[in-house]
Amino acid sequence: MSDATSLSFGEGRGEALYIIKIGGNVIDNSEKLQKFLKAFADLKGNKILVHGGGKMATKLAAEMNIEAEMIDGRRITDIETLRIVTMVYAGLISKNLVAQLQMFGCNALGLSGADGNLISAKKRPIQKLTSKIDGTIKEIDFGFVGDLDENSIGTVNLAKLIDNGFIPVFSAITHDGESQLLNTNADTVASVLAVAMAKTYETSLVYCFEKKGVLVDVDDDDSVIREINPVKYEDLKVKGIVADGMLPKLHNAFDAIKKGVSAVYIGKADDLEDLGAGLEFGTKLVR
Ligand SMILES: Nc1ncnc2c1ncn2[C@@H]1O[C@H](COP(=O)(O)OP(=O)(O)O)[C@@H](O)[C@H]1O
Numbered sequence: 001m002s003d004a005t006s007l008s009f010g011e012g013r014g015e016a017l018y019i020i021k022i023g024g025n026v027i028d029n030s031e032k033l034q035k036f037l038k039a040f041a042d043l044k045g046n047k048i049l050v051h052g053g054g055k056m057a058t059k060l061a062a063e064m065n066i067e068a069e070m071i072d073g074r075r076i077t078d079i080e081t082l083r084i085v086t087m088v089y090a091g092l093i094s095k096n097l098v099a100q101l102q103m104f105g106c107n108a109l110g111l112s113g114a115d116g117n118l119i120s121a122k123k124r125p126i127q128k129l130t131s132k133i134d135g136t137i138k139e140i141d142f143g144f145v146g147d148l149d150e151n152s153i154g155t156v157n158l159a160k161l162i163d164n165g166f167i168p169v170f171s172a173i174t175h176d177g178e179s180q181l182l183n184t185n186a187d188t189v190a191s192v193l194a195v196a197m198a199k200t201y202e203t204s205l206v207y208c209f210e211k212k213g214v215l216v217d218v219d220d221d222d223s224v225i226r227e228i229n230p231v232k233y234e235d236l237k238v239k240g241i242v243a244d245g246m247l248p249k250l251h252n253a254f255d256a257i258k259k260g261v262s263a264v265y266i267g268k269a270d271d272l273e274d275l276g277a278g279l280e281f282g283t284k285l286v287r
């Protein structure tokens with residue numbers, strides 16, 4: 001174990017670090033989730049898990065007669081919704097993931113951004129959005145949604161946790177430093193963590209979800225696009241091949257590559273063991 005206090009963080013130690021994000025569709029499927037968590041636990045070296053859980057939060061909100069509203073992949077988070085997502089992400093999902101990882105011998109530590117001040121965010125101001133249908137401009141209040149920037153991550157303390165053998169498991173609940181919890185998109189949390197930690201580690205960002213990768217035909221797992229560069233990304237957008245949740249995912253992924261993350265993969269949670277074994281995994285994004 002290295003002595004964290006004597007290291008000059010930010011100068012780059014060059015050790016590898018995986019930032020792996022798991023989405024809500026897999027979290028909702030206990031069999032697939034367990035297979036993924038076993039592969040994550042078996043992955044050698046430094047690693048951080050970031051989890052979503054949007055599907056479960058939407059389901060629970062519906063049971064409480066609260067309708068979920070998403071705009072551009074972000075949940076409109078009023079105070080009631082904030083209570084629900086805090087309970088679901090930082091409570092139920094986080095603690096269940098940690099307990100399962102402990103069963104697999106992985107010393108997981110479930111964290112929100114408020115814990116150890118590891119991820120701070122700024123409440124998103126009211127935004128003007130132009131309607132894609134009729135071009136009218138609407139003011140959108142996202143409520144308690146937090147946005148991240150390059151100073152959001154407590155990199156030194158996070159590196160100390162990793163150096164001490166803990167495996168951080170982050171939910172997408174962040175805070176503003178003034179006691180307000182905020183809801184942040186989990187793909188963005190993973191991307192910003194990967195960029196911030198890239199100053200110290202050689203980071204790889206891995207988005208795991210229920211499909212084999214970025215697909216030409218979203219219903220055909222055999223149509224994986226093995227490599228995407230920014231030019232191809234623009235082409236896929238224009239042709240409408242990537243849509244919905246894949247758009248912000250790719251945006252976050254290319255942002256991470258631009259800002260120093262060594263590699264970004266998008267692939268199936270079930271196949272994570274292939275990545276660990278150095279086999280072909282999903283879609284690789286390149287500069
Ligand atoms: N070309 C594409 N390839 C794969 N998935 C796509 C594509 N275009 C749109 N999607 C959609 O994007 C979704 C993934 O985004 P999202 O639901 O945000 O993931 P997560 O499970 O990580 O939260 C997929 O479930 C799929 O329906």
Ligand SMILES: CC(=O)N[C@@H](CCC(=O)OP(=O)(O)O)C(=O)O
Pocket residue numbers: 022023024025051052053054055057073074075076085145146172183184185186187
């Ligand atoms: C602000 C915002 O939209 N936060 C997300 C956080 C969870 C998430 O991103 O979950 P998935 O990865 O499963 O989609 C949400 O509440 O849906």
